[in-house]
Amino acid sequence: MNDLSLMTARELGKYIKGKQLSPVELTKHMLQRIRQMDGTLRTYITPLEELAIIQAKDAENKIMKGEYLGPLHGIGVGIKDNKFTKGIRTTDGSKLFADFFPSESATVVNKLLHGGVIMLGKQNMHELAAGSTGTNPFFGTTRNPWNLEYMPGGSSGGGTASLAAGLATLATGSDTFGSIRLPASMCGVYGLKPTYGLVSTFRVFPSAWSLDTVGPMARSVGDLAIMLQVMAGYDPNDPAILRVPLPNYSEAIHNDIKGIKIGIPTYYVKGLDEDIAMLFRRAVVQLQYLGAEVKELEIPELEMSTFSGYLTVGSEAAAFHNEWLKTHPEDYSPDIRSFFLAGSLMEGRKYVQAQQARRRMVQAFEKAFQEVDMLLGPTIPIKTPKFQANWVKQNLDVVKRTLPFTVPVNLTGVPALAVPMGIDSNGLPAGMQFIGRHLSEQQLLQVGNAWEQLNPLQFKLRAETDNKTL
Amino acid sequence: MGEFLIKNNLQAQGFPVIESDLVFIKDILLTVQKAEQPLANAPYLNMEVPITVVDKELLK
DSSP states (O other), rough: OOOOGGOOOHHHHOOOOOOOOOHHHHHHHHHHHHHHHHHHHEEEEEEOOOHHHHHHHHHHHHTTTTOOOOOTTTTTEEEETTTTTTTBBBOOGGGTTTOOOSSOOOOOOOOHHHHHOOOEEOOOOGGGGGSSSSSOTTTTOBBBBBBBOOOOSSSSSHHHHHHHHHHHHHEEEEEEESTTTHHHHHHTEEEEOOTSSBBBBBBBBOOOOTEEEEEESSSSHHHHHHHHHBBBOOOOTTTTTOOOOOOOTTTTTTTTTOOOOEEGGGGGSSSSSHHHHHHHOOOHHHHHTOOOOEEOOOOGGGGHHHHHHHHHHHHHHHHHHEEEEEEGGSOOHHHHHHHHHHTTSSSSSHHHHHHHHHHHHHHHHHHHHHHOOOEESSSSSOOBBBOSSSSHHOOOOOHHHHHHHHHHHHHOOOEEEEEEEOOTTTSSSEEEEESSSSOOOOHHHHHHHHTTTTTTTOOOOOTTTTTEEE | OOOHHHHHHHHHTTTTOOOGGHHHHHHHHHHHHHGGGGGGTTTTTGGOOOOOOGGGGOOO
């Protein structure tokens, strides 16, 4: 058996189901690793050692009695700390909620628990899920396991860093303007932002109601599929939930991708860092090698994304935080407080214009999906940055650079799968995103799995970028 | 919007103002202002029905 901490849930699940691996032993192994490494990495705000052992013993008892619940049974999961957990501190990464103990759990947490997961702990995040670097002055800044001087991304950076370091087998994220995809790319793991309304957001701290989604993060596409199967589905408590039949997300995952039509919006190849441009070009060639048909597309409506994204996130977040910004301004970091206060100054008329622009973008995507099966672009245009001393300015600058690439998916409600595409010249991962039509998760996972078989983290650029002919 | 007006508008809404925030707020608003330019290339945007979260409570 390989190193338990770096095996996928699918691999571990076979051993657990076959009673060759004890969930208690697995959980103890993971908790020990968290104790050893998380003082530096800070991927957890609240580890749940005692609860995890209780849950693992319960899983073991059930499995020994033949009551196997499915592929997540006995698997250790990190829960992003914006999801309510009954009786367990839930901070949203914020000093405002440092002592908040919810009386009920988020629907998605309950679904995972019914699937038999072990909750390893509540995971660190960029404060209030409103930033993209992973800094957190209140609970400690998460470090990128690939190089501690670099950011893990955010806001779900605790989860993606824990996956990269083997401190969780699976992790839950949320994505309002890139918070699953961006840190997945910076940490070299996989993350799925589902169709808006596919996964319940009930009792998940809101960031911007009309954009918020909850999704899975993992070290393999196969693990995303089994996780999404458990997380998705109707919830009467969520007014924005979809009532749709769920396909078997794992069923077609091993199909090849010959003939799949992939469109690259020209919007997504402008202003790229040189490394990102080279890695992306190489990825496109590899996808063609796998049999995909690739073409460029003009989608000029995407140029409205930055305006629409800032207006929507800023205004909705400002509405949620209105009273706390007046009574507890010192409980916010300067970057987050400034973002929300700027939102308080945005005009209602412009918020409505932003929603009108969103409809144009939805229409433009629908038109594009008449020509191609999915779209592709780098997840973000920049290399993973090193932490800078002026972190407030850096946080706002990283949002400014990355939001135009991540937020179109949120504005239009479509799903996107972030996958690693290679290693940049600093030795840090970079990622790209497959964007599908509404409810096309099954196809995205199929393409993502085919891509994963190429072992994308083998694609390395040297610091001197000596291969400029790519 | 300059820092003076930002401060005035925030105070008018009852927000305590931290002086060191003003430069960041100004930069965000400037980003939004610049990002508004592509809307000029979207004719009759005002005729579009805005995206809304259509809520079951509304449809009862």
